[in-house]
Each structure stands twice: as structure tokens, then as C-alpha cells.
Amino acid sequence: MRIVRKILASELRNVARSRWMVGYALLLLGFTSLLLRFGGTGERALLSLLNVVLLLLPLVSVMFGTLYVYNAREFIEMLLAQPVRRGALYAGLYGGVALPLVAAYLLGVGVPLLARGSEAPGYLAHCAMLLAVGTLLTLVYTAFALCVAVRIDDRARGLGAALLVWLVTTLLYDGIILGVATSLGQYPIEMPLLVMVFLNPIDLARVLLLLSLDISALMGYTGAVYARFFHGGGTILAFLMLIVCAATPLLVGYRWFLRKDF
Amino acid sequence: MKQARVVVAGLSKRFGRMEVLRDVNLAIAPGRITAIVGPNAAGKSTLIKTLLGLVRPGPSALVAIDGVPVNGGPRYLERVGYMPQVARFPEQLTGGEILRFLQELRGDGFARDEELVELFRLGASLDRPVRTLSGGTRQKLNAVIAFLFRPTLLILDEPTAGLDPVAARILKDKVRRASSTGVAVVLTSHIMAEIEELAEDLIFLVDGAIVFQGAVSSLLEESDEPTLERAIARRLEGHVS
Numbered sequence: 001m002r003i004v005r006k007i008l009a010s011e012l013r014n015v016a017r018s019r020w021m022v023g024y025a026l027l028l029l030g031f032t033s034l035l036l037r038f039g040g041t042g043e044r045a046l047l048s049l050l051n052v053v054l055l056l057l058p059l060v061s062v063m064f065g066t067l068y069v070y071n072a073r074e075f076i077e078m079l080l081a082q083p084v085r086r087g088a089l090y091a092g093l094y095g096g097v098a099l100p101l102v103a104a105y106l107l108g109v110g111v112p113l114l115a116r117g118s119e120a121p122g123y124l125a126h127c128a129m130l131l132a133v134g135t136l137l138t139l140v141y142t143a144f145a146l147c148v149a150v151r152i153d154d155r156a157r158g159l160g161a162a163l164l165v166w167l168v169t170t171l172l173y174d175g176i177i178l179g180v181a182t183s184l185g186q187y188p189i190e191m192p193l194l195v196m197v198f199l200n201p202i203d204l205a206r207v208l209l210l211l212s213l214d215i216s217a218l219m220g221y222t223g224a225v226y227a228r229f230f231h232g233g234g235t236i237l238a239f240l241m242l243i244v245c246a247a248t249p250l251l252v253g254y255r256w257f258l259r260k261d262f
Numbered sequence: 263m264k265q266a267r268v269v270v271a272g273l274s275k276r277f278g279r280m281e282v283l284r285d286v287n288l289a290i291a292p293g294r295i296t297a298i299v300g301p302n303a304a305g306k307s308t309l310i311k312t313l314l315g316l317v318r319p320g321p322s323a324l325v326a327i328d329g330v331p332v333n334g335g336p337r338y339l340e341r342v343g344y345m346p347q348v349a350r351f352p353e354q355l356t357g358g359e360i361l362r363f364l365q366e367l368r369g370d371g372f373a374r375d376e377e378l379v380e381l382f383r384l385g386a387s388l389d390r391p392v393r394t395l396s397g398g399t400r401q402k403l404n405a406v407i408a409f410l411f412r413p414t415l416l417i418l419d420e421p422t423a424g425l426d427p428v429a430a431r432i433l434k435d436k437v438r439r440a441s442s443t444g445v446a447v448v449l450t451s452h453i454m455a456e457i458e459e460l461a462e463d464l465i466f467l468v469d470g471a472i473v474f475q476g477a478v479s480s481l482l483e484e485s486d487e488p489t490l491e492r493a494i495a496r497r498l499e500g501h502v503s
Contacts, residue, residue, distance in 0.1 A: 017354035
């Protein structure tokens with residue numbers, strides 16, 4: 001553990017000083033402040049922020065994470081030539097990339113949200129949900145990033161694969177769900193759809209946020225099914241599933257990292 | 263004869279279909295400077311990386327440093343100094359921070375050898391972020407790290423590449439001093455004159471297999487050529503034809 005802490009501290013110091021990370025935090029800060037100022041009441045602004053969380057956060061996390069590991073490649077080799085276990089280095093690397101991204105998000109989005117405040121009932125709970133889901137999504141996509149960068153040696157192919165992960169989970173997957181829903185619309189497919197939603201972190205995050213904002217009516221009958229499910233303990237299950245979505249690529253990447261020939 | 267510091271037996275390695283090392287067997291004694299030479303893609307880097315545990319030896323191979331097998335945990339690396347060919351450090355950290363970090367990874371029980379910091383006059387550069395340092399200065403930092411923890415085995419991959427002649431001389435002198443105190447040195451270089459100047463023993467790899475292993479002087483005698491470069495070129499021609 002001591003070694004993991006040392007590696008993490010050193011990685012954090014390095015990443016926190018990078019202009020990219022500061023820029024990312026400022027971008028989120030500026031965007032959130034603008035939305036809160038011009039985007040109407042707190043609830044509406046939260047709804048707009050939802051798209052930032054669902055699209056921008058995964059993209060930045062997966063691309064930054066992949067790029068970071070590629071840039072650190074030689075230093076990783078140098079650290080592996082020190083008396084350091086591979087597992088400790090992997091843990092330090094993941095924490096070193098994921099934690100600054102989470103911190104930038106919490107600062108960039110959380111601070112203006114809380115500073116603005118709102119009289120609306122449940123505003124704080126909605127903010128907490130948005131921050132929690134965003135944090136989990138960052139952890140999920142940094143884990144994907146590590147997985148990709150450990151597996152694929154070629155940088156261009158790796159970045160392409162990272163982009164593909166984002167594209168599939170944000171766009172293509174929804175396209176498939178939509179296709180299934182329209183072509184099988186006359187059948188009772190709510191439960192299969194619910195299962196499909198559970199397998200994609202972005203969909204999980206979207207449903208969690210929409211339902212917490214109490215606008216499930218926008219999703220029609222399916223929304224009612226979700227609402228019933230999520231209000232009856234489904235939220236906890238969805239959060240657990242998001243954690244599984246982060247843990248799976250993280251563990252797969254860990255196995256690859258242990259066996260990798262550098 | 264003293265116990266060998268490095269022992270490699272029956273080491274073969276494939277990357278996919280490509281056979282990178284074929285049944286490599288070697289022993290490196292303390293206090294000797296051994297150069298690994300060979301044409302491009304001969305397997306030099308893979309051999310070095312196997313000693314460092316960066317590349318995993320197959321299950322049937324034995325690779326041991328001071329009697330400790332390299333696949334039994336990283337403790338043996340406490341006394342191994344490594345200077346990679348390309349030095350890239352976390353851009354935002356200073357050289358001093360990197361040296362402290364490496365010390366922290368090992369704990370306190372290691373006296374540091376910072377002679378090269380003084381000889382290279384690196385003092386002021388160590389307070390600046392690595393991204394502001396020139397390539398040569400980074401390479402000097404790289405050399406400092408290799409010697410920092412008084413290793414008993416030094417692995418240097420193209421050590422003088424990117425160094426100015428003065429710095430290269432300082433480094434070569436340091437290598438010789440280390441060797442005279444019993445440190446085993448393994449190095450690669452494309453500059454044959456440098457190998458002739460530094461190395462006592464030679465491991466000559468072609469297509470992943472060792473074609474010559476022994477003293478530099480005996481290769482010169484065998485080939486009847488005036489320089490190492492010519493001797494090696496002749497060996498290589500003999501191998502290709």
C-alpha cells in the first residue's frame with residue numbers, strides 16, 4: 001500500500017499541474033456557470049448539464065486517460081525496472097488519472113451548482129445525484145482508457161479504439177435499443193429493454209438522472225416502467241451496476257498489465 | 263571463478279509468430295563490462311528487458327540475478343540500475359522530485375550515489391520541470407538514476423546517445439569506476455569504438471541467437487581484423503552468406 005500511495009502522490013502531482021486538467025476544470029466551470037445564468041431555473045439547468053455529463057465526461061475521460069498512459073509509456077517501463085510490483089503501479093496509474101478528472105468535474109460543475117443554490121424542492125438531492133453519476137462515469141471511462149492503452153501498443157490504433165468505445169456506448173448502443181424498440185414495439189419489451197439499459201453505463205446514467213429529475217413522463221410508458229422499477233430499490237441496483245461497469249474493464253486491464261511484455 | 267551475477271539458461275521468446283530470442287544461454291560475472299551487439303531486430307532490447315522483468319521469460323527458461331529468479335517478485339531490482347535508451351519522465355515534475363520519488367519507492371535503507379549530479383553540474387536543472395529540460399539534460403538525469411542506488415548490476419541501453427562528448431566521457435569513466443568495484447555492467451551501443459573502449463566481454467546476437475560470446479580481445483584475434491567494427495562486420499557477413 002505504501003508504494004501505491006507514493007506512486008499515486010507522484011502521478012497526482014504531475015497530472016494536477018498539467019494545463020489540460022486545469023483547462024478541463026475551467027471549461028466545466030464556465031459552461032456550468034453560463035447554463036445557470038442563462039439556462040433558466042435550477043431544474044432546467046440541471047437537465048442541460050445532463051448532456052454534458054453524458055457526452056463530454058466519458059469522451060474526455062477515455063481520451064485523456066488513453067493519451068496519458070501512452071505518454072507515460074517510457075516512464076512506466078522505468079518504474080517497472082524499480083522494485084515495484086506491477087499491481088501497485090497499475091493501481092497508482094489508475095488513481096493518478098481518474099482522481100484528478102473526478103476532482104476537475106466536482107470543482108467545475110459542483111461549485112457553481114452549490115454556489116447558485118435554488119429554492120426548488122429536492123435541488124440539493126438532484127445536484128448530489130448529478131455529481132455522483134458523473135463521478136462514476138469518469139471512473140468507468142478511465143478504466144476503459146487503461147484497458148485500451150494496456151492492450152494496444154500502437155498509439156494511433158489505441159486512440160481509435162478509445163474513441164470507438166465512446167461512440168459505441170453513447171450513440172450506437174442507443175441506436176440498437178431504438179431499433180429494437182421500434183421494430184418490436186407491439187410486444188411487451190419493457191423488461192428486455194431494461195436489461196439492455198443496464199448493460200450500458202451511459203444509459204444507466206441517463207435513466208438514473210432523468211428519473212431523479214422526475215421527468216420520467218417524457219419517456220412515455222417505458223418511463224413509467226422504469227419509474228416503478230427505480231423507485232423500488234432499482235436506483236441502488238443501478239449504482240451497483242455502474243460500479244460493476246467500472247470494475248470490469250479495470251480488472252481486465254489489470255490482468256493484461258500483469259502479463260504484458262513491455 | 264566468482265559466482266555469476268546474471269545467469270540466463272534456455273531463454274526463448276516469441277512475440278506472436280516472430281521468434282525474438284532462441285535458446286539464449288549466458289553468464290555475466292561481477293566486475294565485468296559486457297556489451298550486447300547485433301544488427302537491428304537481433305533481440306538485444308528483448309534480452310535486456312527480460313533481465314529487468316519487463317518481458318516475461320517463458321516457463322522453461324531460467325533467468326536469475328544473483329541467484330534470484332526474475333519472475334519471483336521485484337525485490338531483486340533494488341540493486342539493479344537501468345538506463346533506458348529514451349528518457350521520458352513525467353513532464354510536470356522536477357528532476358529533484360523524480361529522484362526523491364524513486365528513493366521513496368525503495369525506502370530509506372539505500373545510500374544514494376549522487377556523484378554524477380555534481381560531475382554533470384545538474385544542480386540547478388533539478389529544480390526545473392522536466393518539460394523545460396533539453397534532451398541531453400534529460401539523458402544526464404537518466405544516467406544519474408541508473409547509478410543512484412549503488413547497483414550491483416547496471417544495464418545501460420545506448421548510454422551515450424544524445425550526450426555531448428564531455429558528458430559521454432564522464433559517464434564512461436563512471437562506468438569503468440563502477441566496474442572496478444565489482445559492479446557487473448551490461449550495455450548496448452551502436453558505436454563500436456565505444457564498445458571497444460569500454461567492454462571486456464561481448465555477446466553477439468543475430469536473429470535472436472548468440473553467435474559469439476567471449477572476450478572482445480579473442481574476437482579480434484580470431485577475425486584477424488584491426489578494429490571491432492570490422493571484426494563484427496566480417497562475422498555478420500559470414501552469417502548471412
